[in-house]
Amino acid sequence: MAKLTLTERTPAHLAYRLVGWGLAAAALLYLPWFAHTPARIDQYSQVVAYAVAILALNLVIGYSGQISLGHSAFVGIGAYTTVILVADHHWSYFATLPVSFALAFVVGVVVGLPALRIRGLYLAVVTLAVATAFPTLVLKFDSLTNGANGKQAKEKLVPPSWTPFDAHSRFGPVAYRYFVILAIAVVVFVLVRNLLRSRVGRALIASRDNQTSAAVAGVNLPVYRVLVFGMSAAFAGVAGSLLMIYNPQATDGKFGIELAIFLVVALVIGGVATLSGAVPGALAYVFIPYYATQWTDNFGFLKGRPGAASISGVVYGVLLLGFVFLLPGGVIDGLRRLRARIVRVVPNPSWLPTGRAPAPRPDAEDLDPTFPQLTTTNRGNNP
């Protein structure tokens, strides 16, 4: 039973939300000081960039109910766009972002066209083909992409003199890049949030939950389906550009099928159809393999045994199974359930014509927690 009951749109509820957001913002801003080494800050930058990619994937999978296993290609398009423009044409990193966005959008729309005709597993297979084809295309056009050795840009993003970051220290440029990536990511998150709360977002969710009724209600299904694929691809492209700001090196292997699968995995870990789920998903993607390797290095009984480090893959697999079975809604869902034991938010009764509050849902903030294709439980009805 919740210890604290808050009514929506009361000063107490407002204060509660402000404190929550304030803490989150403070934590993100404080992170570089929390890190002891620049390498750790770089890892946070990676987390932020991958969070954007997962968010983009969530638009397609979580909010429009289509499956895409091809998002690694869109991330790769963004990454190669940035690194080629910076390395060969001496663009600034910031100027490449709109190009990545536009290019990935166009490719996303083209890939999204089959989504008009096919759904579910068939669409998954089509997008899987995109993910498989991308590394091959990179090798094919090696005059542009530098083939298997990867494309790198020599000029990294360095803090301009007016910023408080010291370009010649070891922490300065790394922290600056983190904040740049963070700022762009925040913009993307706000854009996506607004998109989902607008007419477009409601139309998307309506078409996900029930195509027929959405169509009857006047939602133009083909347009929305293609559009969401394009938007999602565009944001994934931005994520690719962000990865290049952190480390301007693109290789074919980096944007292959493994990334495509792990984006979906990270999405499930974080929570399908939740905006904030992208963050724990990205944390898991970056840090679980990293720490799993470190732990396994310290297992005495494995020490000196050939191939012992392969156990990190097993640890990752076990964790993943744990999530699927024990926390099917993802980390965010788990946190919300935990929070529901302490704080309960109920709708303000004064909004209702009867003036009487309905029975509170366990989760009042969710846009729609149910997603029959991917989650095994329907939390709305679960006892």
Place this chain on the structure above:
Amino acid sequence: MRATRWSKPAAFVMAVGLVAAACGSSSKGSSSTTAGATTTAGATTTAGATTTVASGGQVGDVIPKATNQPYGQDATTKTLYKGAGGFQIDTTKCPSDWNPTQGITDKQIDLFISLPKAGPLAGFGLIADGAQSYFNYVNSKGGIGGRNIVLTSKDDGYKPDVTKTNIDEALQAKKYANTLTVLGTPNNLAVWDELNTECMPQLLNGTGAAQWGDVENHPWTTGMQLDYFTEAKLWATWLKGKYPNGAKVAAIVYNNDFGKSYEAGFKSAIKGTNLTLVSEQFHDATTPNLDNQYTTVAATNADVLLLSTTGSFCTQGMAAVEKGSWHPTVIMSGTCGSLAQFFGPLLKQGLTGKGTNIIQTFVDVNDPANANLPIVQAYSSWLPKDSPALDPTKTTYFTGWIFAWYMTEILQQANSYAGGLNRANIMIAARSIDQTSPMLIKGLQSKMNGLKDAYLTEGGQMVTYQVADPAQLGKFVPAGDLLNLEGQLGTYAAVKKALAGS
């Protein structure tokens, strides 16, 4: 209700059990792949691609000794270090907090390696175990002037981003003197600018790419293996001897940097000779088989077929030739030298791959003919003594010994230089290696000469695969004279010129 409450955790436990079971069998599977782990489809990686069966090795010191090279710190300008071939290091160009003795104390030398220990290329991880075992051997005999060599290894799964994280952490830990044998071409490219800016020696890279000879722009980076460009020049040299009246050559080439290095090296070597390249067929990493390429090159009826490719494509190429009616002299990339890995699969098809020629540089520990070499004896007796889990018949451990031998040679020389053992002298020593490794095939040298010669090994022995019993794996026997182009390639600038021209 109770039943459903427990069903999920129970299902989870069962699933974990399944994973554990899968893990058990996969570890068996991986050990069989690591057995012959000399190369994989990663193409441009190919670190352990250096094993040999050819004629006996040569007498060299199992532990290299300093040879009184007249290099090191300048007597007047203390920040200037001088080495062979006009190579110099000016430490004032290093970061202001650069510490010449970082990672070096009176007791210990700390080195760092990043390579795949997990994932598809995990077999290469054994190089680190092998290298540490050799360093333990050196330590047991007194180390480097009383200092123990300690190697810290980290897994990067062959992912350049992870390599970068590992190297960044190693740099920031400020406790390593240098890195060695970071594996994979993209992985080394991901960190070489940074390591050069930081004046961190990036030594003996575990890849045969020609870039590691870029002494002008990347003075702090060196390679070790025979590079693919030179390997193809050795092919041409050998063919000139075999076909004095000229020959037509066809090639199947991996369509990437790796394959194109072979192409450029071969083309530059046949200029002005009576060898002609009549057909080149490129294939991609994802091509299911080489049937199309084979059909096209077979139609030329050339005298020679070059398989400038790696991984399973080597096996496919050999199979196509053996099944067909065209019988060219086949020369194959040295990255496919592992019998178990590349020739073994042919046995199941009733084929052998006999007659295939490849270049080898280092001796094979598993060849009985080499059993009496001091280095092989030291290896076979020390490895299981040092760590019972290490199996000496896995040649990748010996590859680790090869890299570690050169690292020890560098440290021994640097220790004897003016100014003593420090990181600038380590870099000078790495560019001044002039000592023959006991692992090399007899007659070959390994030499670096500063700005004049930035490649360590530039020679090899052509060997032909011979089969006595078609149901068993055969062995390599030397064919023709030793091929040695030591000191002829120069630096990466020469390779760049040839690549631009081809």
